[in-house]
Amino acid sequence: MPVESDDARARRTRALTIPMRWTLAAVAVVVVAGSVSAGWMLTADEPASTAPPSAAPAVTPGPLPDATPVPGSEVQDPDPAAAPYAGVPPLPTPTPLVAAPLPAGASADGALVEGFPAAVAGPLTGADIVTSSLAVDGGVVQAALTARTDATADEVRADYAARWTALGLAAAGSDTADAFADPFSSVMLAFAAGSGTGTVYTVYAVLRTG
Template sequence: MGNRSHAHERAEEGRPRAAGMRWTLAGVALVVMIGVGTFAWLGMTAPGERQEAARPTEGSSPVSATPGPTIGAAPAAGSEVPPLTTSDTPANRLPALPAPRALVSTPLPADGFASGTLVAGFPVEVAGPVPGDDVIDTSIAVDDTTAQVTLTARTDATAESVRTHYQQAWAALSLTPGVTSGAELTYSDSFSSVSLAFGQNSGTGTVYTVYAVLRAE
């Protein structure tokens, strides 16, 4: 009775193993059949047909491998970007303006006023009349190292010609044009400020006034 029971148990244990072996053999047989079929297809297909099948279809873009840079390789000639130097100046950059300078120096002239002529020490280079014009009056007022000067003159020329004269004269002194109002003209830098204004035309010519504030330091 005990022997029969043990035999029955061994038979029950062997059934799962036998089923597993059958599934394994079936899988191996399937793989062998697939391999045989593929080999047979390759044998029946001509080499030219296999190459034709491997070519890309019309309209598709072939993928080409582009070699990248090699690690540690020296850069090709002409591929380097040269560093900027302090001497490289953009072509559209304006040249530097000259450093401003004082147009008068100490000792400054004494305060004064003159009618029909230039007062003593008047800075003609900065605020003198247009050559040939009639001087009506001039004045100087000094405060420490700053001089305020005024010129009033009359001309038979047009206001435009007077304006052009002072534009050229003050630009030659490296003064910078400023904001104008009406017929007025202004130029300045960190030391000096000059302006031109026109009076009413009385029928005897054009009257104009030059006013300047000039610092010696």
């Protein structure tokens, strides 16, 4: 078997080493390039957000325990000396203006018929009575009065309005008549047109015993 000389062995080693060096260099370049590419892809998949972080909602502090109260900031204690609130006063309970037994029905000229409810439907002071009458049906009496006075129509209205209000009746008038009423009674005032001899008026009343 021939023995390889030292020069031949050196030339073979150099011949094998140069290709291997190129191969190793090429592999290294490929590996480095792949690493750089992979890193770039990972970075591109998750782009950095440029939006500023959302601000936390502002918290409004509540009143401090040691804060000094200002006028109107607290509910004032009730005045112990004040009278207790009783609410809206109740409305007065209506009561009948006439009571049984009722008078008999009748009529009269120049005077009030017997049993006529003068407190409700009687004439003004100083007025002249023309006629008066009563009609009764069970617990209901109808009274009518016609009278003449030197007072004006407005004065007659004011007189009867004050009288009926004092009796607890409420206004229930219309454009053609002055009227007052409650659950048991109703009264009305009317005027004759142009009599030429003072103010002539008529009062009508329907009164119930209950």
